[in-house]
Amino acid sequence: MTKERLYIFDTTLRDGAQTAGIEFSLEDKIAICGLLEELGVDYIEGGYPGANPVDTEFFDTRRTTRARFTAFGMTKRAGRSAANDPGLQGLINSQADSVCFVAKAWDHQVTVALEISLEDNLANLRDSVATTVAANKEALVDCEHFFDGFKANPDYALQCVKTALDAGARWVVLCDTNGGTMPAEVALIVSSVLAIAPGTHLGIHAHDDTGQAVANTLAAVDAGVRQIQGTLNGIGERCGNANLITLIPTLLLKPVFADRFETAIPSASLARLTQVSRAFDDRLNRAPFRQAPYVGASAFATKAGIHASALLKDFSSYEHVPPESVGNERSIMVSQQAGKSNLLTALARHGIALAKDDPRLEKLLATVKDRESRGYSYDGADASFAILAHEVLGTLPNFFAVDTYRASVERRHNAQGEEITVTEAVVKIRVEGEVLMSVAEGNGPVNALDLALRKDLGKYSSRIEDLELVDFKVRILDGGTGAVTRVLVESRDGTGERWFTIGVSANIIDASFEALYESITYKLLKTETP
C-alpha cells in the first residue's frame, strides 16, 4: 500500500515563545533551529519578524537548509492595501521561504476583536495570501478559532478556508485556539471541511487546554488532514501545543498510523528523540518531565515487584514499545513496592550476582523496605542502594570511619565593622587506625563539611580528586515538630558518571553529612580494584 505523506510543522520558536516563563534569545533560537533541522521536521516557524528585535534579526538570515523557514504574522489591516501594510511587507521581505498568516475564522471574533466586517476580514485574508504568492513565497493560513467558529457559524468558517485556498494558500491550518474541542468533534468538523477542501492542503494546530492536543491532532490526521503543527515538549501558550515529541513516535511506531503514513523524520532521529527532548529542556534550563510519554526518565521505569518479575521474563509485559526505539532506557527500581526481581536487576547494575533463593536477598529486601518506611527513597538514589547492598551482604570495604564532626555558623563583624557570616567545619576520621582531622570554611555548613570531609582521606585522597558535588536537594517529609529531612546529593567525577546518594535524619546537617559520606564511599567503591 502506498503511504500518504504527513508534513510536520514545528512552531516551538513562535507559539512556544508565547509560553509563560520562556523568552528566547537570538542564540537560543539559532540553537533550537539547529536541533529541529537535525530532527527532520518539514517546517520551522521561527517567529514573527517585525514583532520584536530578536525575531526581526532572526529573519534577516535564512536559518534552515532542509526545513522550510517560515515567518508568522497577521493578515494585512483593513483600510490599507497589502503594498502599504508594513507588517505584511516585513513578512514578505524577510528571508523566510513561507509565510504563515493568522486569520480569524470565528465571525464573533472578527466583529468583537478586529472590529471589522466579515467581508473585510475575507478581503484581508485574500489579499495577504495573493500578495505573498505573487512575491514567490509559499503562503499558509492559520484559521484562528476554527473549531469554535465552525460551531457558531459553519458557513463563515468554511468561507475562510475556501478564500485562503482560492487565493493560493498551500496549506490552511484548522486551529483549536482555545484548546477546548473534543477529539470526536475534531473528527466530525474535519470531515465537513473535507467536503470543500482536500486533506492534502489541510493542517491541524491543537492547544492542550483539556490535555487532548495530541489526541485531537491524531483525530484530525485520522479524519484526513495531512499537516500537523506542534512544539518540542509541548510548550506553547497557556497549557501548550500538541507535543511533537509524543506525536512523532506515535506516527512512526504505531501501526495504525505507520502503516498508512510516512514523514520526513529519519529513523536515526527517532532513535535520538530522548536526547533531543532533553537537550531542549537543557536549553530552557528546566528539569525534564519524568513522566513524559516515550522520553521521560519514568517512561520505561518499573517500580512494582510483580511488574519487574514479568518484565524480566518478557519486556513486552509492561513496555508498549522498546525504550531504545526512542533513545530511552529501561530502569527497574528499588523501593517499598519492590520484590526480589527488582533487587536482582539493581544488584546486577552494580556487578553483584545473587541467586533468587539466596537468603541474603530477603534480608536486603526487608532492610530496603524498613528504611523506605523511615524516609529513605532508593529509586532516586542508586549509589546509596549499592552501599546498602554491600553492607547487608557483608562486602563493603572498611574505607574510613567518621569519629566526630562539627559545623558552626557565626555572625560577626570584620575589621571594617561590616556584618559577616563565617561557617566552619571540623571532621575527624580514622583510616586504618590513623586519626586524621581536617578543618574547612565554606559558604554554608554543608559546603564546609563537604570540603573538610574530602580534605584529607589519607591513602584514599588521590582516588577522590575528581569527585565533584553537582546538586543538593532538601525535602522535609513530615511537617511539625516530628519533621524528618531527606537530603539528596548528586555527584559526578572525571569519567562523566553521575550518581545520587541519600541521607535522612531529623537534623538537616546530619542528613546532609550522611549523603556526602555515601557519595565518597560510592566513589571509593567504584574505583576499588578487586
Ligand SMILES: CC(=O)SCCNC(=O)CCNC(=O)[C@H](O)C(C)(C)COP(=O)(O)OP(=O)(O)OC[C@H]1O[C@@H](n2cnc3c(N)ncnc32)[C@H](O)[C@@H]1OP(=O)(O)O
Ligand atoms: C492565536 C495566536 O497564537 S496568534 C499569535 C499572536 N502572537 C502574538 O501576538 C505575539 C507577537 N505580537 C506582538 O508583538 C504584537 O501584538 C504586535 C507587534 C504583532 C502588534 O502589536 P500592536 O500593534 O501594539 O497591537 P496589539 O498587540 O495591541 O493588538 C493587535 C492588533 O492586531 C489586530 N489583529 C489581530 N489579529 C489580526 C489578524 N489576524 N489580522 C489583522 N489584524 C489583526 C487586532 O485587531 C489589534 O488591532 P488594534 O490595535 O487596531 O486593536
Ligand SMILES: CC(=O)C(=O)O
Ligand atoms: C494561530 C494559533 O497559534 C492559534 O490559533 O492557536
